[in-house]
Amino acid sequence: MLLMGTSLILIISTLLLVWVKSIRSSIKILSLQSFFLGIAGLSLAWQTGAADISVMAALTIVVKSLMIPGILDSTMRKINVTREAEKYLGRETSLLIAAGLVVFGYVVTGRFGFLLAVSEVRYLPDAISMLLIGLFVMVTHKKAIMQGIGLVVMENGLFLFALSVASGMPFIVEIGIFLDVFVSVLLISILSYRMDRTFKSISTDWLRKLRG
Secondary structure: OHHHHHHHHHHHHHHHOOOOOEHHHHHHHHHHHHHHHHHHHHHHHHHHOOHHHHHHHHHHHHHHHHHHHHHHHHHHHHHOOOOEOOEOOOHHHHHHHHHHHHHHHHHHHHHOOOOOOOHHHHHHHHHHHHHHHHHHHHHHEOEHHHHHHHHHHHHHHHHHHHHHHHOOOOHHHHHHHHHHHHHHHHHHHHHHHHHHHHHOOOEOHHHHHOOO
């Protein structure tokens, strides 16, 4: 029951990211997704007794569910404007494509025989879906902060993928990826703040115009 509930929350939260208009709402959804991802990791760590997985799961809850959303929300408060998540595609089209990516994730993992009778392996379709939809969010949004959110969703998918197929990656690799994502989000927040001060906008379209 816990497995099914967590899986459903991860998929629904990922789909909501392509539907909501408000960046603030997207930040809250990311926080919720990361929290339940951490719960999934703690559940696996309890089943396997793997201390490194429990550490990464705890870090996921603290950093990606609390710290990163806090940094992004603080940036939005400094900008002091309610921003919409501008997209290159409409919400209906985006949701349809994202739903198709979820179906693709389940079909691909099913055909390759990954859906075995091991509970943690059943997260694999969700991991593939999160990786693809995270990338989709990055390439279809104009705002730098939304692209940062897409990056975190991709990393969440990668972490869940590692839990599914190998009970986690080597600890040093996980920490390295974790730190890379944290620093990237921090830089995106700083960039967004400077862009707003310079261009009165956080759309990456302004950066493209600077190329001449």
